[in-house]
Amino acid sequence: MGRVAAIGEQTRVAGLALAGVTVLVAEEPAAVHRAWQDLPQDVAMVIVTPAAAGALGPTLLESPRPLTAVMPA
Template structure:
């Protein structure tokens, strides 16, 4: 039987918009400005298979979003 690996889920963005996801086990990466969002993206562990982004964080990360599976929260 092949080994199954569990991918982690992370959220990047303004604390007020992402903090509730921690209750479901999501790794929270607060980012209140574009530079912080880019730093949080760069610091994600390779095991982060899905990344939830606020609209502001998605704008800051730009085309690099294609490096991972992402979803953007509604505005």
């Protein structure tokens, strides 16, 4: 079974750590891209904030792995 990770702004993702989610704080587009590229191999699902989703663009978000979900705005 894989882990769940979250990428995005500190204020939006920090609380997910309480549920065991691997939190990758990324406040700027370049940091979002680095966090995405550095995802551990065992991450099966990534939760991204709307800002992070905008930085990644549709191509990366539509890839089959890892499963990706965008938080509501």
